[in-house]
Amino acid sequence: MRYSIISVLSQGLRGQKGWTRAWRDAEPRPQYDVVIVGGGGHGLATAYYLAKEHGISNIAVLEKSYIGSGNVGRNTTIIRSNYLHPANARFYEWSLKLWEGLEQDLNYNVMVSQRGVLNLFHSDGQRDAFARRGNAMRLNDIDAGLLDEAEVRRLLPYLDFDNARFPIRGGLLQPRGGTVRHDAVAWGYARGADRRGVDIIQNCEVTGIRIERGRVAGVETNRGFIRAGKVALCCAGNSSQVATMAGLRLPIESHVMQAFVTESVKPLVDMVVTFGAGHFYISQSNRGGLVFGGDIDGYNSYAQRGNLPTVEAVMESAMALMPGLGRLRVLRQWGGLMDMSMDGSPIIGLTPVEGIYLNAGWCYGGFKATPASGWCFAWTIARNQPHELNAPFRLDRFASGHVIDEKGAGAQPNLH
């Protein structure tokens, strides 16, 4: 069913009884051209763009749980492209451009809200660094503006500008950044892929990858063997586990990251604000809850839950930035698994095993990348070579020395 004002009105007159399910609950077939392992945002986007851009529709997306159960439903919904490094800037800007047209493309309301992303700075040195980043962004045709303290005061009067340790001196604004309803992204891509013939198979866990004469033959699952011409791995958080099935050892550690949401309040924070003196970012959901998070906990974890010292650090940052937050109660707190790569940048490309393609290492920046990740990965799978946009994110860059280390932290995953 195509969604439109007419469908909304006619369903309103019929008591909302005629809505059909958005995608089929498919059963696995014995053979596919492409099997995508992982039904998160990136896997579903990959299936969608394979079908839409490359005419390949004999595809299965295998999800071990239900659609939306992983990181696509656990992130803080922020989109932006305020990167310094040219490879990152080009890739994330393409993602932002795809976000801008996504609702029309998918015929699905994913609530793209370009409310602006403001990175605050707290010292002269940080102002210089942010000015440099803003200039780099503008050289890459990305919108950026440097705001002084008075301008930030006008926008966000409730911040603690005169904090004794971290006074707010201004901010770098990307007006086109913002937020997107995260699980609607999964649903929209799932529906779009399904309408083009893709089988989305839930509760189907891959338990092995069969390789015959150096080439992939298919995947073993808890619902039987599925033969596949190509296998695409899209399971950030568990990438190392799945890659091991194909004999690959990845430059990735799995870490836990926590996020928080408060009780609902009236409209208060009308943009995405990040604290420059710690790692903290906050926005307000359409339901009214303030959504925020901080750093990863910093140690290997597959637990999908974190520890209290990180909670304390996030709350301290919150209070240093916006003291009024102390009057709110935190309703929920949760953790997600991060594929922390060795240089802080993702991996999208070919692998040493013929027919296996890898999309991994998203650190905690995977959500905003969803459209471009799927778009580039679909290109890579269909043509058996990376697109210009994802060519720098190749797996063998670690061996050749072409790492993309935006923060300059070195090969220490917990520092990115």
Next chain:
Amino acid sequence: MRIHCPYCGERGVEEYSYRGDATVRRPDANGPDALERFVEYLHLRDNPAGSHQEFWQHLHGCRAWLVVQRDVRTHAIESVIAASRRVAR
């Protein structure tokens, strides 16, 4: 998460600094395949979903380096020894 330091006793995780996978070993720089081995040493990790051997430093305590065996699915600590006591393989 609380880690039992062999010198200081049980302390909260906030006193410690995580120093990563303790199973990787620095390769011989003069070996014939040194370049390949160093790429593996620096970048590649087993990243198991289960028992994980890792370095922690008791940074805000006695500053000793520890080797901790920990289940990364539950965060349960299985054993802690001082890194200096680990028998070289």
